[in-house]
Amino acid sequence: MKKWCSLALVLCLTLCLFAGCTGNMKEETGKVYYLNFKPEADSDWQALAQKYTEETGVEVKVVTAASGDYEQTLAVEIEKKNPPTMFQVNGPVGLTAWKSYALNITDSDIHKELISEDFALKDGDIVYGVAFVYEAYGLITNKKLLKQAGYDIEDITDFASLKAAAEDIHARSAELGFDAFTSSGLDGSSSWRFSGHLTNLPLYYEFTQNNVTAQPATIAGTYLDNYKAVWDMYIQNSATDPKTLTSKTGDDAVAEFQQGKAVFYQNGTWEYANATAIGKENIGYLPIYFGVNDEEQGLCAGTENYWVVNSQVSEADQKATLDFMKWLATSETGTMAMASGNMGFTCPFKSAKKPDNGLYDIVDQYLEDGKVSVKWMFPYTPNTDAWRAEVVSALSAYSAGTGGWELVKNAIVDGWSKQYQASHT
Amino acid sequence: MKKAKNVHSAAAITNRSRRRSMQRYSPLFLLPTVIAFGIGFVWPFVQGIYLSFFRFKTLRFIEFVGFDNYTAAFQDESFLHSFVFTVGFTLVSVLIINLLAFAVALVLTKGIPGSTVFRTVFFMPNLIGGIVLGYIWKMLLDGLIIRFLDSTLALNATYGFWGLVVLLSWQQIGYMMIIYIAGLQNVPVEYIEAAKIDGAGNWQILRHITLPCVMPSVTICTFLTLTNSFKLFDQNLALTGGAPFRRTEMLALNIYQSFYNNVTNMGVGQAKAVIFFLVVVVIALTQLYFTRSKEVQE
Known part of the structure; x- marks a missing residue:
């Protein structure tokens, strides 16, 4: 009796170990698992997934990766027994990395919903991804403060006038009670604005000049002097000591802008909700004038968010995922949700709703005025995180005066070829 | 005196036989820990060494590269x-x-x-x-x-x-x-x-x-x-x-x-x-x- 008891106990213990492994056996209907990239929109995605399940009975699971951890999370999740059926890549470079998992969606409905082929992520003629959000960044401007300093936003039409206004405001900051630029923080929560978004401008002008359409192995850094001029303007005309930039966060910059301590804040359409703290009517939006082709330059517009369907899941799941995407892009509930709340996306789909976002209105205005949007080139960056980390280190040293501009130049130009080599061998 | 010795050895025998019958179960009692150790340590460790000779992003697609890494x-x-x-x-x-x-x-x-x-x-x-x-x-x-x-x-x-x-x-x-x-x-x-x-x-x-x-x-x-x-x-x-x-x-x-x-x-x-x-x-x-x-x- 005792023997059997102890045997049973041991078996119990052993079984407990495997309790976590019991899998889901039914596989017929197909289900959706979306690995979301944007943490700020997580709760909205969860609600939307639930609505879809209520409407159609198809199970939708949305998991959100922590900020900056998408690649890691995806690499782990995709190995699991029930991997994401729908995930995101940031563009051509991201597609190269995840090609073995990307389904050919050339003939899908979602591809046909795109307003322009520019938003399809292709390799050759085959479409592997569709952009689902279209964003733009520039200098979010507090028009009220600008007025107090004696300028109209219309006065600022190029780099020279922007710089003149900024220097004037900075010189009188004690008397005015505010400064020109918010802190250009180089802490991880803020540095991407400069290592990613600001570096896009020299890349854009160089790439358009050379007709670059695929990831180049090397870059020349032709426009880095302009980059330096803009960076100098940012850090010299701000209340923040350039030496302390490494400890300044993204939240610091937002707070300075919201509290009316600075006029210009470099960020994008996704910051609209934060920017409204200064009053919707006071929000202006200027291109990051770069001193190359200021007359025609608009905001920096593009996307680094493409949906990809996992080619390694069952056909039923692939179909369910494509149906879900179509529903997001075309149904009343789907389009409404995508354009509101924390999503508030401007989607490049034919039946997409317009989000309540004043910054997008200004983006459209620039286009109507015949300005040319600066395309997003940073998705071409090889080993993005590693490349950016070096640029940030270099910018930090340069700004604090512990290193010369050469460091920044090397980090951008030599760093590019170094990371290209690393990711291609 | 003799009796006491007998009692002593009898106790020793029962003890020993009890221990022996218990010992038979030792593998069973060790099993959960051994399994956990195997799953949580030995297997990932061996696989880790194995993978260091491959070029990979996920485990589904791996390519042997020898000592390149x-x-x-x-x-x-x-x-x-x-x-x-x-x-x-x-x-x-x-x-x-x-x-x-x-x-x-x-x-x-x-x-x-x-x-x-x-x-x-x-x-x-x-x-x-x-x-x-x-x-x-x-x-x-x-x-x-x-x-x-x-x-x-x-x-x-x-x-x-x-x-x-x-x-x-x-x-x-x-x-x-x-x-x-x-x-x-x-x-x-x-x-x-x-x-x-x-x-x-x-x-x-x-x-x-x-x-x-x-x-x-x-x-x-x-x-x-x-x-x-x-x-x-x-x-x-x-x-x-x-x-x-x-x-x-x-x-x-x-x-x-x-x-x-x-x-x-x-x-x-x-x-x-x-x-x-x-x-x-x-x-x-x-x-x-x-x-x-x-x-x-x-």
């Missing part, structure tokens, strides 16, 4: 630098932590009022997670460095180095102190009294009686601090993140970065991890061998 690892300047940095950091922090922990333990075993309170207070930092500590100390140290040295942790690798030393010392001294206190309390009082009667001074007692008697604690503490410093990750990630220019990147962080920052091949990171494992094993075994040989057997 190892070559790439040794050619990576940042890996070699992080190795040197880690060795330097380990030497300094092992010394500082053990000296201070031993000193604090000595003071707190002298019977000063409130010793228990102090012991608890010193032990507390050990209960806080490394990431949290890293961020808190980053704020504290940056505040001081900006104010008095006109720089920040992320700008100057020297400050980064000492910042890490301060942080790890603060965290680990309390823990090592507890181990030393346990050791000190086990030093036989008779030895010390005898030495006093023979006219030994405090220093002589410490040097020739206390220290040899607490050698087992020294072994444990150096082993723990050595491996902890060598494998340091959370604190490194949160305090400096390797800035500036990966100059304050320690081995574990370097491996992590090459694992996740390379979008196409994680194999190099895997190869580095295997090298790392070998180095840690060699260092730890050498250290154990040398300190063990100094321990006294009572």
Whole structure:
């Protein structure tokens, strides 16, 4: 009796170990698992997934990766027994990395919903991804403060006038009670604005000049002097000591802008909700004038968010995922949700709703005025995180005066070829 | 007399047979742990070594590349630098932590009022997670460095180095102190009294009686601090993140970065991890061998 008891106990213990492994056996209907990239929109995605399940009975699971951890999370999740059926890549470079998992969606409905082929992520003629959000960044401007300093936003039409206004405001900051630029923080929560978004401008002008359409192995850094001029303007005309930039966060910059301590804040359409703290009517939006082709330059517009369907899941799941995407892009509930709340996306789909976002209105205005949007080139960056980390280190040293501009130049130009080599061998 | 002996041996026999019947079950009782150890340690370990010879991003698509990953690892300047940095950091922090922990333990075993309170207070930092500590100390140290040295942790690798030393010392001294206190309390009082009667001074007692008697604690503490410093990750990630220019990147962080920052091949990171494992094993075994040989057997 005792023997059997102890045997049973041991078996119990052993079984407990495997309790976590019991899998889901039914596989017929197909289900959706979306690995979301944007943490700020997580709760909205969860609600939307639930609505879809209520409407159609198809199970939708949305998991959100922590900020900056998408690649890691995806690499782990995709190995699991029930991997994401729908995930995101940031563009051509991201597609190269995840090609073995990307389904050919050339003939899908979602591809046909795109307003322009520019938003399809292709390799050759085959479409592997569709952009689902279209964003733009520039200098979010507090028009009220600008007025107090004696300028109209219309006065600022190029780099020279922007710089003149900024220097004037900075010189009188004690008397005015505010400064020109918010802190250009180089802490991880803020540095991407400069290592990613600001570096896009020299890349854009160089790439358009050379007709670059695929990831180049090397870059020349032709426009880095302009980059330096803009960076100098940012850090010299701000209340923040350039030496302390490494400890300044993204939240610091937002707070300075919201509290009316600075006029210009470099960020994008996704910051609209934060920017409204200064009053919707006071929000202006200027291109990051770069001193190359200021007359025609608009905001920096593009996307680094493409949906990809996992080619390694069952056909039923692939179909369910494509149906879900179509529903997001075309149904009343789907389009409404995508354009509101924390999503508030401007989607490049034919039946997409317009989000309540004043910054997008200004983006459209620039286009109507015949300005040319600066395309997003940073998705071409090889080993993005590693490349950016070096640029940030270099910018930090340069700004604090512990290193010369050469460091920044090397980090951008030599760093590019170094990371290209690393990711291609 | 005879009877008693019989009773004794009878009891021994039943005991022995009981033990033998129990022993038959030992594999069964060991099974859960063995399985857990196999799943959680042996299998990933073997697979890790296997994967270091492949070029891979996910386990579904792997491509054999022989020793290419190892070559790439040794050619990576940042890996070699992080190795040197880690060795330097380990030497300094092992010394500082053990000296201070031993000193604090000595003071707190002298019977000063409130010793228990102090012991608890010193032990507390050990209960806080490394990431949290890293961020808190980053704020504290940056505040001081900006104010008095006109720089920040992320700008100057020297400050980064000492910042890490301060942080790890603060965290680990309390823990090592507890181990030393346990050791000190086990030093036989008779030895010390005898030495006093023979006219030994405090220093002589410490040097020739206390220290040899607490050698087992020294072994444990150096082993723990050595491996902890060598494998340091959370604190490194949160305090400096390797800035500036990966100059304050320690081995574990370097491996992590090459694992996740390379979008196409994680194999190099895997190869580095295997090298790392070998180095840690060699260092730890050498250290154990040398300190063990100094321990006294009572």
